[in-house]
Amino acid sequence: MNLLLALSITFIFIMVINGVRFMLSPAWNRALFCISLLSVIIVSALLINDQWLSLALFIFVVVSAFSFATIGGVTAAVVALIAVMLLSPSLHTQDYIILFAGYAAVGILSSNYARFLAKETERGIAWQTQLFRQAKELNIVRSIGSALQGTLELDRILHIILTGITAGHGLGYNRAMLFLLSADGKSLQGQAAIGSLRAEDVIHIWKITTRERMTMEDYIEQQKGADKTNQELIEFIRGLEIALDEHPVLDEALRHCKPVVLNTEHDVRMLNQRFGDQLDIAELGIVPLLNHGEAIGVIVVDNHVSSQSFGIGDLQRILPLANQAAMAIYNANLYHKTQEMAITDGLTGLHNQRFFEEMLNTIYNSTRKHQMPLSMLVIDIDFFKNYNDTNGHLAGNDLLIQLAGLLKQSVRKEDLTFRFGGEEFVVLLSSTTKADALRIAEKIRQQIEATVFPYEETQPNQQLTVSIGVSSFPDDKSRPRELFAAADSALYEAKKRGRNQVVGYEEGAPWSI
Amino acid sequence: MVYLIFAVNVLLYLFVSLLAARLFYYRGVRYKALRILEKLNLNESELHYSLDHMIYFIETEVPNPLILDAGRSSLYFKQEFVSALYPRVIGLQIYVRLADNNDLLIGFLDVDQIGFPQLSELAFHDKISENELRIIRAYKALHPQTQEEMLDEVYRLCSQ
Structure with missing residues (x-):
């Protein structure tokens, strides 16, 4: 009967504590769980021999160490010692010292083990993320590749590539703009863009596409609609001609054929001045378009709505698309040249x-x-x-x-x-x-x-x-x-x-x- | 007898907490998410979400015979959590049940990548924090209706 009563009381207690702890912040969740475990141990120990209390407190120390790392393990060791001293006053000082040493050792070892496990988990997640990201990139390259095969129209090629970079099914950048190198190689001429000058417009478009559950193929297919939506940005970009000698960063990206992130205050101020504050840039990525090792232009990306930061590693993910784009642009130009010659x-x-x-x-x-x-x-x-x-x-x-x-x-x-x-x-x-x-x-x-x-x-x-x-x-x-x-x-x-x-x-x- | 009570009590506490953690986690996330939505004057049913960032491990550009043969009812998901005692959902895995019981992973959705245009708009105007967004993402990811819609979406994409 006693067992049944104790179990029932414990079960109700578990339900209440667990029900409450997840409604709190993560730190309070952990604290509440450790404290409730301590109280279960102490209440249970009050019913029996106090020697079992000192042993059961090791469980409390381990759980605390797993919950709050080393500081949790050490604090739990101190709390456990106080609990033993209060509830088992008959022990000798020597016993207290041994017990504390034991609690502290278990606390530290457990926290180290918990840290090890956490690192392993993190590593596992990082591997998985990396692997999944590669799978996604492969899908994007495959989709874009197959879409590119169906056309030799330059405008369509540019639309397909920029869709791959901006669509959620793709790389998910908020805005992408494509510039091609002029015939004399001294300036970049704006050619195409996807996105908007204003964040509100991007969100509005996103609301529609989310409601309609559009796929990457839908985005590619609906070029006319997209061009209409992006009209303001496209017109702005097409009106831009950037002299390379005035922009050493762009020149560097083209000459060294490597992506560049511009995010310092100076860079951003300079860019915003250049673009007449119309683009409201906070951070910008520049990826060269390479064909046979030679840069033929750049793709410029930014996240002006989500403000999600990116690094060189992220921009490297655009490179396969940029290379495909460069090759497709080259082939399209060659085709048109041949057609013209014919x-x-x-x-x-x-x-x-x-x-x-x-x-x-x-x-x-x-x-x-x-x-x-x-x-x-x-x-x-x-x-x-x-x-x-x-x-x-x-x-x-x-x-x-x-x-x-x-x-x-x-x-x-x-x-x-x-x-x-x-x-x-x-x-x-x-x-x-x-x-x-x-x-x-x-x-x-x-x-x-x-x-x-x-x-x-x-x-x-x-x-x-x-x-x-x-x-x-x-x-x-x-x-x-x-x-x-x-x-x-x-x-x-x-x-x-x-x-x-x-x-x-x-x-x-x-x-x- | 008293030792038994002691041992069972402590162990019961730990095991039940471990086993029920995910259930209580969902309830906690639901409670927090609904409070956030209420604060923002948003109706849960009008909260459109985007599955654009779903990663597929199979060809989706053409109808996939594997999925077509297996049918919609053969699709199921597994929630991916970290930590047993303090669970946190990080992703949803989509599987297709195959005849030889060698089920195949066909898709994965990173919870942090679930997009909400309405919430992004609020985030743009600093009306919702990143932590609050994370809670709503987790709630949506664990919501049975979302999961069913997600399976429908995967099936639609793989079968058309």
Whole structure:
């Protein structure tokens, strides 16, 4: 009966103490537990022989040492001795000394062991964190890598990379901005950004994305929406050109190809002054974009909302993404360059015949769809063979280059100029009626006639001239190839009429097709 | 007999405290978290949290046949604590129960990485301390509803 009663009382006591201790702060939780354990031991000991009390107090010392380290072990040893002295006054002084020595030794040993265990636990957690972090980084690199494979568009590449850095599924930085090195390597030009100028906007976006449970793929997919949200920051960043000689830190990051953290008061003040206090930077990370060991730009990150600090080690985690970005940017530029080369005439820099074939159909379809006119000029240099034979092919090439430049300047931005082959050029004039096209053609002809070209005096009429044939849709022909054939036949008619003139295609004329 | 009472009493105290520590820890965290939310005038049900920082150990970009075959009911979690006597939750591990009982760890959520946009806004304006944030994170991590939602989320991500 006594046992049952004692156990019941102890059980209720346990429940009350445990129920209360976790509602307190961690330190009070530990203190309450140690004190309650001491009271259980003392109350239980009051019922029995006091020798058991001195032994049971070792448990109290061990628990206290585990709870409060060395200071807990030593304090518990003193408390245990006082308890023994009060409750077992019959012991000899020698016994008290031995007991205290025992309590203190157990307290110190237990606290050391507790410290060892805590360190081992910490080490285990650190290993686990490291391992899990690596797993996450691998996931990010994999996601970003697969997203990058699907595009060669520079804007999209930049968006994907910055998403990997800023999304919670990614590295979770509050803001990321990307700058590319200028062609002369002397400055950085802002290209893209994700984030906001104001912390409130970032939190607002985060609230929405959290509610919608967006994944990294969702973030990547929704580039247009993101660009709209980040518009203010993107515009600000795109307007920034940072001269490297004014910013040795950026220069250093690029030259030494290593990440840099800027967090001193001086750095921050300098940066905020440079950015007109608009970015409200407290700490900034700069990570170089490296391709084949050469820096092509930088990614700049900061945590202006969470104020979470970061070090070089954290920035190193961006490097795999930055390297992927650099390679993707390089490939995209290379692709666009190759694409450009494939549609550009190597000598004159105008579009080539291949592109003409491609664009003629595209523009024609769009024109027809929107019921707009389309005109075409076919231009041929008069007596070009004579020019080449008399002055050599190198001079002939120079002439073609000069003439191409002149043509480019003579037409509107939306018009397309092609070198069709040899000394023949084509101009596609969008949304232009035949009457306007004839006016433009005449203006070009006059301009060429008035321009002084090298060795033009060697030409049969002592000057360099062109003949131009003009045709229009829908006035003349209704199919793209017919439109060209019509302009070409008008050109031959111009040649037949004595050259250096503009002839519009006339349906029904003896020379019509 | 009296020695037995003594020994059983002390041991009972220690063992029950050890065994029930996690339960009482949850109750304590719940009590503190609700008080903090009340102080901040926030409704628990409107407190959206983000699982963006969940770490996956399996491919999630394409539907995962392992998860699809096992089904949603095969997903379960384990809470990860430090210290037996003074427990503190540090993470949630997500497992998939496999036929050969060789269960596979497929995800982990670090409790400190659970994000609350509303609370971050308050933290930005210094209206909530880091310690208070930690308490709410722990409460949310241990809340049965959160855990179920988390399993749903993992399943959704791995199966679509």
